[in-house]
Amino acid sequence: MVWLVTLDELLLSQAQELRRGTTVLACLTLLEERQYGYALLETLNDAGIPVEGNTLYPLLRRLEKQGLLVSEWETDDTRPRKFYQVTPQGALARAGLTREWQTLVGSISQLTKEKR
Amino acid sequence: MSTNASTTTGTLTERYVHEVVRRVPAGARDEVAEELRTAIADTIEGARAADPASAEREALSDMGDPIRLAARYADQPLTLIGPDLFPAYRRLLKILLATVLPVVTAAVIGLDVLDGKHLGEVIESGIGTVVVLGSQMIAWPTAVFALVERSRYRARLTARSNRWTPDDLPDLPPQEKHGLAGAAFGAVGNALLLGLIVWQHSAKPYTAHGKQLEILDPALWSGWIWPVVAGLAALTVLNLARAAAGRWTMPLATGYAVAKALYALPLAWIFHHQTVFDQEFLTDFNRDWTTPDSFYTAVAVGLLAVAASSAVSRIRQAAK
Known part of the structure; x- marks a missing residue:
């Protein structure tokens, strides 16, 4: 019983590890259209890519620092919101990451097929 | 409705935001604070809870430990x-x-x-x-x-951008004959000798004819004993520094040679001129025997030889 719990926890943390890189790709894809943090979080969660606010918000800031996103404060709404959107640089990064992702999916499915 | 909620429950959020931003680099503080406030308010609103206070607690719990969140924002070591x-x-x-x-x-x-x-x-x-x-x-x-x-x-x-190559590996530290223990021993030995010199001056431990005497000539304290004492103190400190550095580096070894000279040269001079011991002490101690001149010469030469060889060996270790 104890062992099962640890396995579950192990799986959870390993799955998180797997998801970590995909969050960046998902953000770069979704932010083709400008969006603010919380709305992006909702969209990601609805799309089946669970991500926590405490991961997403610092990540957006980091991607902006790296020049992959631009941001703009908008004050029209009920409260001021920071909207993010991909830069041309970000679009290039997205294309590269997408290729990488597809190669990875191909390789892994090939591997798991062989092992079966 | 939402403005209402944020005014009644503002303090908890403000405390949380403050806890995060005070750990973030100063330049980014205002912006991160604004972002966080918006995100938390959006989360509370998104929960559509009947009780905004509990929704706020929930939102902040989901955000998690402010220290960890700050670390993610700061992108610098918090250790x-x-x-x-x-x-x-x-x-x-x-x-x-x-x-x-x-x-x-x-x-x-x-x-x-x-x-x-x-x-x-x-x-x-x-x-x-x-x-x-x-x-x-x-x-x-x-x-x-x-x-x-x-x-x-x-x-x-x-x-980070420069590629690491095996050439970046530092050299192996040279094998040393006198390791950490030797340095610790040297430090303690010098400190003890220093303590003894000061002690015999302050405690006057020798008793002759009902009189308390120093062993070394008290006149030395208005002259040659000072460089000796300073040299011993410096040797103690340098041995400790060597223990911390892991080996004799060139500055340490040079300092050691200077300190050793500071200690040994005046002491050899004192022995050579036979002004080392208190005369009353010496007479009482020797009784009807006289200390031969050769004793003083031998001690002086021996001191210089030992000092020179230990200084040279430290410098050679450092140069390796």
Whole structure:
């Protein structure tokens, strides 16, 4: 019983590890259209890519620092919101990451097929 | 409705935001604070809970520990001393606290006892030494190591783009004959000799014809004993520094040679001129025997030879 719990926890943390890189790709894809943090979080969660606010918000800031996103404060709404959107640089990064992702999916499915 | 909720529940969010941003670099503080406030307010609103207070608690719990969130925003080390430096740091503190502190405390207590102080005073100065000296011994290395950690982190960030090659590996430290134990031994030996010289001056331990006498000539204290004492103190410190550095570096070895000269040259001079011992002590001690001139010459030459050879050996170790 104890062992099962640890396995579950192990799986959870390993799955998180797997998801970590995909969050960046998902953000770069979704932010083709400008969006603010919380709305992006909702969209990601609805799309089946669970991500926590405490991961997403610092990540957006980091991607902006790296020049992959631009941001703009908008004050029209009920409260001021920071909207993010991909830069041309970000679009290039997205294309590269997408290729990488597809190669990875191909390789892994090939591997798991062989092992079966 | 939403503005209402944020005014009634603002304090908890404000406290959380403050806890995060005070750990974020100053330049990014206002912006991160604004972002966080918006995100938290959006989350509370998104929960559509009947009770905004509990929705706020929920939102903040989901955001998690402010320290960890700040670390994600800050993108810089939140540790004072990282894994790279920690072993050296721990080793240095261990040497200082387990070896140097007891020796110095014992020396202070010993001098107090010899000065004939009361037990209470002796205990008091013993505790005082441990507290004051011990806290200095912890504080200074910590400050220095933290500064080194900071500068190394900066260097790593800027060097991240450069590819690491095996050429970047540092050389193996040279094999040493006299390791850490030798340095600790040297430090304690020099400190003891220094303590003895001061002690025989203050305690006048020799009794002859009902008179308390010093062993060394008291006239030395208005002259040649000072460079000897200073040299011994410097040798103690340099041995400790060598223990921390892990080996004799060129600056340490040079300092050692200078300190050794400072100590040995005047002492050899004192022996050569036969002005080392208190005359009354010597007469009483020798009875009807006279110290031959050759004794003084032999000691003077021996001192110089030992000092020169140990200084040369340190410098050769450093040059390796």
